[in-house]
Amino acid sequence: QVQLVESGGGLVQAGGSLRLSCVASGRTFSSYAMGWFRQAPGKERKFIAAISWSGSSTYYADSVKGRFTISRDNAKKTVYLQMNSLKPEDTAVYYCAALKKAYGSSLFGEYDYWGQGTQVTVSS
Numbered sequence: 001q002v003q004l005v006e007s008g009g010g011l012v013q014a015g016g017s018l019r020l021s022c023v024a025s026g027r028t029f030s031s032y033a034m035g036w037f038r039q040a041p042g043k044e045r046k047f048i049a050a051i052s053w054s055g056s057s058t059y060y061a062d063s064v065k066g067r068f069t070i071s072r073d074n075a076k077k078t079v080y081l082q083m084n085s086l087k088p089e090d091t092a093v094y095y096c097a098a099l100k101k102a103y104g105s106s107l108f109g110e111y112d113y114w115g116q117g118t119q120v121t122v123s124s
Helices: none
Strands: 003-007 010-013 018-025 033-039 046-051 058-060 068-073 078-083 092-099 118-123
Touching: 003 092, 018 033, 018 092, 018 118, 033 068, 033 078, 046 068, 046 078, 058 068, 078 092
Parallel strands: 010 118
Antiparallel strands: 003 018, 018 078, 033 046, 033 092, 046 058, 068 078, 092 118
16 A cells, blocks of 8 residues: 655745645555645645656646646655645645556545545635
């Protein structure tokens, strides 16, 4: 099985930046597309960003496009989410997920493995 562990969350002021990391173990990381999702209090889980297994293709939700960047380092079995120009509405628990395909998906039901999440809080 694939194990995913997120880190890097915390409290930041609006306009600030955070970098989230997700470390994978258990399988060949380079064979999985990866995605980031978030879930705000009382809200459903939302797609944020995805990256292909090669790292050559990425796509983003409109709400974060131009502010967030997803990347991966297959040698380190790690996927990152660089978050800039943070807004209070970005406050949520952020989850990374792995998909047994070359390309990711915006649908959370398509993913095979999930991390436990890391809290991001953006103050106004």
